[in-house]
Amino acid sequence: MMSAIDDARRTRAPEPEPGHVREDAAGFDFRTPSVDRAAAERAAAHRSALERADRTAPARRPMAPGPSAAPLLGPVGPAPARRKRRAGIDHHENVFIAPRAEGRLHNPVMVLLVLVATAGILLYAQFLLNPAHRGDFLPYTMVIVAESVLVIHALISAWTILSGGVDPRDFAFHQAQDALYDRAAIVHDGLDQVPNQWPLMVRGREIDVDVFITVYGEEIDKIAATVEAAIAIKGRHRTWVLDDGRDDEVRRLASRLGARYVRRLTGHGAKAGNINHALTLAKGEFFAVFDADFVPKPEFLHETVPFFVDEGVSFVQTPQTYGNLVNLVSRGAGYMQAVFYRYIQPGRNRFNAAFCVGTNVIFRRTAVDDIGGIYTDSKSEDVWTSMRLHERGWKSIYIPKELATGDAPETIEAYSKQQLRWATGGFEILLTHNPLSPRRRLTIDQRLQYLVTSTFYLTGIAPGLLLLVPPLEIYFDLRPMNLSISFGQWLLYYAGFYVMQIVLAFYTLMSFRWETLMLAAVSFPIYAKALWNVITGKEQSWHVTGANRGRAPSPFNFIIPQVLTFVFLALTSFVAAWRDIGIGHLTLATAWNVTNTIILGAFIIAAAREGSATRLAEKLRDRLAARASGAVPTAAPTSAPTPALASSPTPAPASAPASAAAPSPAEREPVPALAARADTWPFPNRTGGTVQPDRAARGSETVASTPAPAPAPAAVPAPVPASAVTRREHRTTRRTELGR
Template sequence: MMLVLIATLGVLAYASFLLRPSHHGDLLPFLLVITAETWLIAQALLALWTILSSGYDARDFAYHEAKRNLFDPGRILTAGLETAPHRWPMSLHEQETSVDIFITTYGEDLAVIRRTVAAALAIRGEHRTLVLDDGKSDEVRELALELGAEYVRREHNAGAKAGNINQALAMTDGEFFAVFDADFAPKQEFLHETMPYFATDKVAFVQTPQTYGNLHTVLSRGSGYMQSVFYSLIQSGKNRFNAAFCVGTNVVFRRNAIADIGGIYQESKSEDIWTSVLLHERGWRSVYTGAVLAVGDTPETVEAYSKQQLRWATGAFEILFRHNPLSRKRNLTTDQRIQYLTTATFYLNGIAPALLLLVPPLQIYFNLTPVDLGVPTSTWLLYYAGFYFMQIVVALYTMGSFRWETLMLSSASFPIYIHALWNALTKRERKWHVTGRVGASSSPFNYTFPQALVFLFLLLTTVVGLWKGQVTGSFSLALVWNALNTVVLGIFLSVAWREAREIRAQARRVRRGKRRLAAAAPASPAPTSTTSTHLVGGSR
């Protein structure tokens, strides 16, 4: 809390410095800086305000009492279920309750699905586990039946993930249902830790954090740690305002609450946040618990990261343009309006670097400066450090170490967010993409062309700045700033280059393997499969 308060003071001090008339430089670069920085300052203050509320604990007396009585030891012993915790009956308000667990799949690797299904089946507390396969895979069906889960396949993919879940709701009757993406394996205590919150009747869903176990590459670490402050502090702070929202996986819903809004929202690929805001408008409560109860995978490739961020950002912008939380039509509290507005506009933060990238070239090429040249550089750096450095310190404290990969991705992702903003403005339909889907990988340069163009421009600008400094005998802060931006984008493109090289090497290995197989054995007939909607196998 002390760090957050100091960071808040730093933000306010930088704002006062930037807005002081005597510090204004040339109009164009000043407007670029003031537009980007004013937005970042506003978002930073709202985020820090939310973080200050993160000490709120949703575990009240009703929660602890319900948790104590969730399992009846006497009943477990009488039924001889001591060694079968996945069959222990659960009770809320002294009445037995039922839970369905939905695992949504769409072409993920079989080993990943196996891990998640096996973990779901082992969750403590009686439940029914269903694999909802929109990938229509016979191998997934066989896997589900082998492990003892039920298998559901649809005739079509209407409504994407939301439609998949709604189809399963029509085929089941559990009082509650949990949702896991195929790459998030729950822990055994998942229901034991989440179900007691439903002792409060108006709780519609309980969300747990996304935690990642595959942080072994530059990109996976960067994309994974980008979420750490959100799940550690922001979501916890939203609890105080009844504005914590669903993130699509590792979540438990009350069936009656979802029925109250007509099912999981299907008109957007970001069904999670849309469903959340509709529930809050109907007066339902949400709970976020910071307990790590499932571990999954974060994007490991440029393609997966770009598609994930595009989907998330487009969904947020859709809320802003199609369901503005500030509208009088929205039955939300003032706190909820502010929190949803912050969420809907968060990805504009990712567009701000695009404006700031233009400032150093304006000074290098045209001698246009955003800050009056009479202001000492040391003074500007002092205020600037108070704004940015303290936010890094807060993130550093949260994550336990400095993550340069996160700063690199944050600086290089602006084309994704510009694309998302355009999608939302033009109401372009987006194809559904899954983070961990298996298939032939596209070249990462299919998704980094804008960054490559900007990198070349910045590299040329750095060369011009060095030449200009050599001629004039002085090197400006703009040159250092531009060179730093060039290096950051260069690191991002080097990650893409290494990934492209690995994709080519993997393609060569696959071709060699196919040639060896073709030489060793005759071709066999392709297996057939059905696409009718059905549920097979499994048991409680």
């Protein structure tokens, strides 16, 4: 027994020399040679011996250092593990639909709730449109316009949810997944302990996969976590760091971790242009895209690549889940997306209308080439790219399985900028590429789904119109409904619509988050601004969610319209209360206006708390910076400062924004390598950037023998995030899942 095991472990392909990489006409090729029949038979015998050894012997130490280590037992892939269940949540394999809710898409209770909610929607619409209930023209028109947008979207959402429930993982998928890894080659080449080097097979041949990480000024710790996780993804692939922030610290990080690094000299096309530039360098048949703050799981390729056995599939999208639901803004923004990723996107699979969301996605290279690359002329390049692919007849797949975890916006600034970008892209589709246009080569179902996507942010403007209805009655006695309508009758129909929406959301998410309702009610200035920008052609600068450069601005800089609206509603509430005291009873307008005032007031209080926490964090950062530099803030200098040594020049800024002025002639040169050593292969590309090969792909010994890079200049400690000071319990980072 032991001799067979020893033979199995000794019989391996020769290890490549450190720094040695095979190169062919298509670029760098890390693939291993195929094995013949005799080698396959030997590998099968060796594999059997290893399996027997793993069943009888104690756990072996890893053969070589690597991002992750898992013995090759039975079918190559994620090994079964014990599952932890708490409150119905599967913490081991969060399929984005908790186990108790996994069958809710079409179970009787779910169907009943959707049907009852649909009935409530129709009854409310009939109530509003009844000519006998019509009130004064202006407030009635405002209510009809706002509620029509909400009712239509609610009806289409209910229809989409009921249309879902079909698992896209059919027999062909499972068959391709079983044959995804070349088991014989893995054992023959001694890669059983290096899962990120397992050859990937589709339709019996090995495929090349590139993993792109788009970077633009994010925190270095977040980038490092994403790069490490991307390198550790199971299946042979190349990891690329696409740095549009032009940060030398990011370059050093990529070099240290063993990822290829690409830097552009211009920021044309923003994120889409960054990806298109990388496609001129990468040669893989498939490429995955992750934002710098989305950490992929090791099984990402294992769960997505098998879909490409269907040659008509252009991309496979996975949900966005968040691990930083630590304050009011992040929880509200995170749960706002929960229903969409759990139920709306799966329902769109039936209509071949699931669209890309920009991260946690893998594309087929030929499909993207077919439409001329990722779309660059919009803030929502992901939706535009998806629609162009669908117009060309390509298929899309959405799988509601959590395969990457990222960050939701934690500040009002980040949330406002993110929503402005998304809304701008949606309105651009509506006004410049209307899905209902006869020029669009889409099916009827696809047209309807893209129309919902492009008009979705109108549902955010609707609350702004409804906020003005009570003041019209309080100040001008203009009522939206007939005076013969009683408060109880109005409340019955109103509750039939809105309360059932809340009940349905509570059932699907197994929780109720008032933060989501609050953000939905106060975001109308953001969406109105986005619509105005698209109509007038005003250009918005491209910002990074959560990126802090220098002093953080006050959150009130981004919510001035909300503050003015709150002041107006608060004064109106006092006027209404004084009026109701005079007439001796509470009116519907007063109750409605006070409710709106409380919602906006809660948001203003949250902004004030965030501003206070931000100022406290900045003071703490300044103290840490002074302590790190050895300066004594209270002591005045007694002599002129000592001039800097010639050998220690003042370091230049680490990054520059993409919109900066044209680079100087010196800056146009390719970025030099950090140090000349055998395992660092920087080479210029034809577009002027610099790329470094993935050293981790050449074997773990190469990475282990890489000399440490030169120490970086002393830097000011990273700023303390405001969320770390807002609440004491957030000091310990823990993962928070949607739906808990």
